Amino acid sequence: xxxxxxxxxxxxxxxxxxxxxxxxxxxxxxxxxxxxxxxxxxxxxxxxxxxxxxxxxxxxxxxxxxxxxxxxxxxxxxxxxxxxxxxxxxxxxxxxxxxxxxxxxxxxxxxxxxxxxxxxxxxxxxxxxxxxxxxxxxxxxxxxxxxxxxxxxxxxxxxxxxxxxxxxxxxxxxxxxxxxxxxxxxxxxxxxxxxxxxxxxxxxxxxxxxxxxxxxxxxxxxxxxxxxxxxxxxxxxxxxxxxxxxxxxxxxxxxxxxxxxxxxxxxxxxxxxxxxxxxxxxxxxxxxxxxxxxxxxxxxxxxxxxxxxxxxxxxxxxxxxxxxxxxxxxxxxxxxxxxxxxxxxxxxxxxxxxxxxxxxxxxxxxxxxxxxxxxxxxxxxxxxxxxxxxxxxxxxxxxxxxxxxxxxxxxxxxxxxxxxxxxxxxxxxxxxxxxxxxxxxxxxxxxxxxxxxxxxxxxxxxxxxxxxxxxxxxxxxxxxxxxxxxxxxxxxxxxxxxxxxxxxxxxxxxxxxxxxxxxxxxxxxxxxxxxx
Numbered sequence: 001x002x003x004x005x006x007x008x009x010x011x012x013x014x015x016x017x018x019x020x021x022x023x024x025x026x027x028x029x030x031x032x033x034x035x036x037x038x039x040x041x042x043x044x045x046x047x048x049x050x051x052x053x054x055x056x057x058x059x060x061x062x063x064x065x066x067x068x069x070x071x072x073x074x075x076x077x078x079x080x081x082x083x084x085x086x087x088x089x090x091x092x093x094x095x096x097x098x099x100x101x102x103x104x105x106x107x108x109x110x111x112x113x114x115x116x117x118x119x120x121x122x123x124x125x126x127x128x129x130x131x132x133x134x135x136x137x138x139x140x141x142x143x144x145x146x147x148x149x150x151x152x153x154x155x156x157x158x159x160x161x162x163x164x165x166x167x168x169x170x171x172x173x174x175x176x177x178x179x180x181x182x183x184x185x186x187x188x189x190x191x192x193x194x195x196x197x198x199x200x201x202x203x204x205x206x207x208x209x210x211x212x213x214x215x216x217x218x219x220x221x222x223x224x225x226x227x228x229x230x231x232x233x234x235x236x237x238x239x240x241x242x243x244x245x246x247x248x249x250x251x252x253x254x255x256x257x258x259x260x261x262x263x264x265x266x267x268x269x270x271x272x273x274x275x276x277x278x279x280x281x282x283x284x285x286x287x288x289x290x291x292x293x294x295x296x297x298x299x300x301x302x303x304x305x306x307x308x309x310x311x312x313x314x315x316x317x318x319x320x321x322x323x324x325x326x327x328x329x330x331x332x333x334x335x336x337x338x339x340x341x342x343x344x345x346x347x348x349x350x351x352x353x354x355x356x357x358x359x360x361x362x363x364x365x366x367x368x369x370x371x372x373x374x375x376x377x378x379x380x381x382x383x384x385x386x387x388x389x390x391x392x393x394x395x396x397x398x399x400x401x402x403x404x405x406x407x408x409x410x411x412x413x414x415x416x417x418x419x420x421x422x423x424x425x426x427x428x429x430x431x432x433x434x435x436x437x438x439x440x441x442x443x444x445x446x447x448x449x450x451x452x453x454x455x456x457x458x459x460x461x462x463x464x465x466x467x468x469x470x471x472x473x474x475x476x477x478x479x480x481x482x483x484x485x486x487x488x489x490x491x492x493x494x495x496x497x498x499x500x501x502x503x504x505x506x507x508x509x510x511x512x513x514x515x516x517x518x519x520x521x522x523x524x525x526x527x528x529x530x531x532x
């Protein structure tokens with residue numbers, strides 16, 4: 001693999017070259033890491049995709065972070081204390097925390113970052129996940145001053161986070177990119193351009209070297225990182241791999257060292273070719289179809305139920321995805337913390353012919369099908385082999401009840417930006433991987449006003465009320481009951497049609513060690529090792 005010459009130099013203070021900072025070990029091979037797609041942004045506070053999260057996890061370090069087993073470990077903070085009422089968390093930052101230009105990482109950097117993501121002018125699509133912080137909602141909606149946000153820095157090494165309500169998943173939430181710090185002087189100097197190579201200053205194990213759209217994003221080990229001595233891989237190049245069949249060919253040719261996704265319809269062949277290099281594991285994720293509930297006729301729940309009834313999830317999971325997906329009849333996947341077995345869509349146990357008959361009846365009641373007008377659906381998705389095969393198969397299932405489907409596909413960046421920015425659609429593929437293992441992280445997606453991740457603009461006052469009650473409930477069992485009732489309402493309304501719950505699937509080169517599949521889908525490069 002040819003390295004761009006800019007990979008040899010780092011400008012703008014993002015990372016000092018050898019001789020101006022701590023000594024580095026001899027260079028190791030470049031880790032060529034397959035990633036789902038090109039990032040839309042490397043601004044932690046404007047990011048929203050899994051592909052971005054993988055890169056940001058290498059560039060930045062939150063108060064806590066994950067290891068390569070998906071376990072929570074100290075990050076920028078070494079230890080913390082929680083008040084008796086579970087509303088105040090006091091974090092103590094490590095003495096040797098440094099940005100990639102050598103500046104110390106201080107508590108005020110986290111205050112700056114949290115205030116920035118909550119500022120209305122930042123327009124962070126993901127700000128809602130931090131609403132447990134005191135006054136966060138009011139600050140984010142421009143109703144309170146940034147200084148009222150529940151985060152303060154009594155001194156350079158102490159950060160105090162105050163909550164509006166007890167939040168059992170707070171520590172896990174603080175690993176998320178929304179909670180990452182950013183370097184205040186860089187933003188003051190460069191504005192939105194602070195994410196460009198040469199401008200970006202990070203506090204994680206790696207620093208940004210170069211960014212070539214549709215080709216690679218190159219990071220190099222940050223010599224100022226507090227655990228730099230234990231980081232084996234000197235350079236990692238994130239390669240976008242939306243065409244999974246092509247990515248597999250590149251892997252087989254030795255051009256890629258790991259892939260984070262695989263073509264599901266080729267799993268038997270892949271296992272035969274690569275053996276235990278194919279690594280399957282657990283995951284807390286959802287593959288769903290969002291329906292535009294603000295747009296007739298899709299505002300009619302009968303249509304949404306009909307479309308859901310005839311999707312043969314077992315066939316799709318087994319035949320198209322090689323059992324790397326599990327059929328989903330609920331929004332929340334099983335196995336989440338602080339919950340119970342989730343409710344399910346009605347009709348799971350019915351025979352396919354009975355489901356099809358019921359779907360036809362629902363369409364007829366809504367004025368579509370024989371004796372009425374045909375239902376035409378535009379199905380949007382981001383283009384990968386797996387998504388394309390799934391869309392074609394679902395369109396064929398819908399054709400059986402008289403639905404005419406038009407497929408529209410774009411790259412991932414364009415697809416998700418279109419949905420987040422309120423673009424028009426009928427039905428669109430959505431995916432969600434848990435930021436923390438709690439049902440709230442799935443159910444919050446469909447709260448009224450959460451437009452960044454609720455493209456169909458679903459809103460139900462009863463659903464919202466239960467979510468508010470759950471947020472204020474300190475008893476975890478009662479909270480689980482409230483969230484169960486909220487999910488039941490959602491499954492009755494079906495603004496999102498659950499299709500799969502995800503399982504992780506990867507190709508891992510024998511040269512790469514330290515990779516362990518885990519439900520958090522966390523595999524920071526700092527914990528991996530690549531042999532020549």
